[in-house]
Amino acid sequence: MRRISEKQAAAMKSRYEIDGKNLAQIAAEFGFSASGVHNRLRREGVKMRRGGIPPIAATDPTSQKMAVSFQATGNTSHVAREFGVSRTTVRRRLGALEAAQARQQQRETQTEYPNCTGSID
Known part of the structure; x- marks a missing residue:
């Protein structure tokens, strides 16, 4: 069984953190298993x-x-046909968008009011 050298580990770390590659991509590049990486x-x-x-x-x-x-039609089937995707994809993307917007709003609130815990005592 081969071991990952210090030099390889540094390169893998760079690929993961800086290049944004996933474990499978890094593993394939270096010839190791994804779990090993x-x-x-x-x-x-x-x-x-x-x-x-x-x-x-x-x-x-x-x-x-x-x-x-979707706001104009209120119909996921219509949106799915318009974008050439399934209704499930539309629901997932709209849900993910809503969640991302909520996270963004929460970050902005925390920046604006850093000592606020959200509870009223």
Whole structure:
């Protein structure tokens, strides 16, 4: 079993943190398993991203256009046909957009009122 060298670990860390590559991409590039890369990066102190589909930014233009279309029609089937995707994709993107906007609003509130806990005593 090969071990990941210090030089390889530094390069992997850069690919993950700076280039934004995922574990599978890094593993394929260096010839190691994704779990091996994951374990080494964790030992290097890298904060790991969550797996799955990355969150959609509140500024994502396609999601914004879907939201406008949905607000105009109120119909996910219509939006799905318009964008050539499934209704499930429309619901997921609109939900992700709503969540991203809520997170953005929460960050702005925390910046504006950093000592506010949200409870009234």
